[in-house]
Amino acid sequence: MSHHRPIRPQDRHGFDALIDARTPAEFAEDHIPGAINCPVLNDEERAIVGTLYVQHSAFEARRVGGGMVAANLARHLAGPLADRPPEWRPLVYCWRGGMRSGSMVQWLRLVGWDAQQLAGGYKAFRRHVIAQIEALAPRLALRVIAGATGSAKTRVLHALADQGAQVLDLEGLARHKGSLLGALPGVEQPSQKHFETQIATALEGFDLERPVYVEGESARIGRLSVPVPLVQRLRAAPCIEIEAPPGERLAYLLRDYAYLGDDRPALAERLAQLTELHGRATVQRWQAWAQAGELAPLFEELMRLHYDPHYSRSQQRNFRHWDERRRLAAADLSPRGIEALARAVQQGCANR
Secondary structure (H helix, E strand, O other), X not given: OOOOOOEOHHHHHHOOEEEEOOOHHHXXXXXXXXXXXXXXXXXXXXXXXXXXXXXXXXXXXXXHHHHHHHHHHHHHHHOOOOOOOOOOOEEEEOOOOOHHHHHHHHHHHHHOOOOEEEOOHHHHHHHHHHHHHHHHHHHOEEEEEEEOXXXXXXXHHHHHHHOOOEEEOHHHHHOEOOOOOOEOOOOOOOOHHHHXXXXXXXXXXXXXXXXXEEEOOOOEEOOEEOOHHHHHHHHHOOEEEEEOOHHHHXXXXXXXXXXXXXXXXXXXXXXXXXXXXXXXXXXXXXXXXHHHOOHHHHHHHHHHHHHHHHHHHHHHHHOOOHHHOEEEEXXXXXXXXXXXXXXXXXXXXXXX
């Protein structure tokens, strides 16, 4: 590959490694999937160099920064890059394809590796992510898995994936179950940028001729927004509704959300957000059950009084073909029942 042809984001798969030369904080917010972080400046050093640039001069910033870069590169060469063979070909990027990745590429080439620089850096990759979502989302053969709260929709998606179907697990990518009580204990949601990067990466891997199963999400999952082109495609896709009896749904919720009983004060606090909708007396009753760890009566009333009335209204409003949805009776939401349900979902789609 010529050293002079600009390397674009779509060329990245032709390299042995991706190296993100930005700071750990920049890397944590979002990065190209599969990249390793070898910062030429850490967060504190970058702040020092920026201050020198503003308060003194570009020369002083480069002089001090150059020493820091050299020390960091020496650490990377002795550490994570020490065992790379002579024919190794890395692709290096920084924020916009400037001095940070340029200095690393120069050093790696001096060693003898065919290192290349990503033209435009992370900013070019970010534009690529947005363009891929805009281009691919409208072409997806989406099949929306719908169902009232407790219908095991996410588990059905996982079973479909296990059976070889194409699945877009938005809640998995968002690390959130999508409802008021959907935050996962001790799990931080990714940044909006990283959420979108994961979505674009998933879309690039799909065969556009085959169905892609997805849960019937709202436009927000926790604090993250589903990209607009994907929301539009979701709203226009055919729906498959899982219809499980209330008792089976309650039993499933008690298994799937059992961890909520581990932090009772936090659960009670989250329920306070429903006061305006359901009134102080009702919410105080729910909070008392939460504090006592009595999840069965709490979930039963939340299903009946909060989730179910909202569900029927929102599906009709959100999905254009809701009236033509395919209905699947689900009397059993055990692991075996969910496997059978996933097979029925695929058989029904194949017969259409």
